[in-house]
Amino acid sequence: MIKNFFKIAWRNLFRNKVYSFINVFGLTVGITCFLLIALYIFDELTYDRFHKQAENIYRVVEHKTSPEGKESKVAPIAYNISTHALKDFPEVERIARISMLGRDNISDGENTKTFYESYWLVSRDFLKVFDFKLTGGNRATALDAPNSVIITEETARKLYGTTDAVGKTLRAERDSLPHRVTAVLKDFPANSHLSFNLAFSEATLQSSQGFIDFMTND
Numbered sequence: 001m002i003k004n005f006f007k008i009a010w011r012n013l014f015r016n017k018v019y020s021f022i023n024v025f026g027l028t029v030g031i032t033c034f035l036l037i038a039l040y041i042f043d044e045l046t047y048d049r050f051h052k053q054a055e056n057i058y059r060v061v062e063h064k065t066s067p068e069g070k071e072s073k074v075a076p077i078a079y080n081i082s083t084h085a086l087k088d089f090p091e092v093e094r095i096a097r098i099s100m101l102g103r104d105n106i107s108d109g110e111n112t113k114t115f116y117e118s119y120w121l122v123s124r125d126f127l128k129v130f131d132f133k134l135t136g137g138n139r140a141t142a143l144d145a146p147n148s149v150i151i152t153e154e155t156a157r158k159l160y161g162t163t164d165a166v167g168k169t170l171r172a173e174r175d176s177l178p179h180r181v182t183a184v185l186k187d188f189p190a191n192s193h194l195s196f197n198l199a200f201s202e203a204t205l206q207s208s209q210g211f212i213d214f215m216t217n218d
Contacts, residue, residue, distance in 0.1 A: 047191045048191070048192055052131045062076070082095040094129050095123065096122065097122065097202065098120060098122050098126070099121040099122075099202070100120055101120070102119055104119040105117075105172070106172055106198065107159075107170060108169075108171075115159070117198060119174070121204070121205065122143060122202060123143070124201070127150070130194065135163055135185070135186050136166040137150070137181075137184060142182040143182070143201040143202070144201070147179045147180060147204050149179040149199065150198065151165065151185070151198040152187055152198070153184060153187045154187055163184055164184075165184050168180075169181070172200070177204075182201075
């Protein structure tokens with residue numbers, strides 16, 4: 001019986017080709033538009049939502065007004081705003097600083113593989129504020145020591161051919177120092193505000209006089 005229904009429907013399609021084309025084309029466009037809109041809405045609603053405390057994470061931006069009265073908002077802010085926020089606002093539980101210092105050549109410990117990557121510095125509580133899942137390493141201490149670096153699974157595979165990279169070393173061209181991999185992050189969704197392949201511990205530069213001057217400059 002069902003077979004007969006298909007036969008009748010098929011004959012009707014060919015008997016009224018113009019109307020059939022209009023109906024099929026319209027239905028196809030409608031379904032396609034629905035799927036695209038649904039995917040867009042899903043992407044927006046899940047943006048950065050994999051962090052457990054997403055509702056309580058805030059980004060500080062600077063609101064500027066030029067002498068001509070033009071208003072603008074910029075992401076870069078004074079370094080010590082974060083430390084003052086912890087002191088002056090009891091509502092602030094943790095802070096995470098992120099410094100983007102351009103791009104650099106990053107290589108494995110033996111300098112056999114080199115990739116051009118963004119050079120990020122992050123503060124020690126970065127992994128406590130953001131819930132990036134780890135496949136290796138200790139979230140609580142991964143960014144405490146100087147010359148520590150956290151990397152994603154993708155970066156681990158590129159540099160070492162394996163995601164079991166905790167304890168391995170890599171080098172950045174700008175300082176040529178060996179940095180120890182202290183944590184490997186599970187590859188996170190593309191709809192993330194923070195998109196990076198590796199991040200160095202802020203403690204790496206905290207003994208530098210230039211960095212100290214920068215920190216104390218309000």
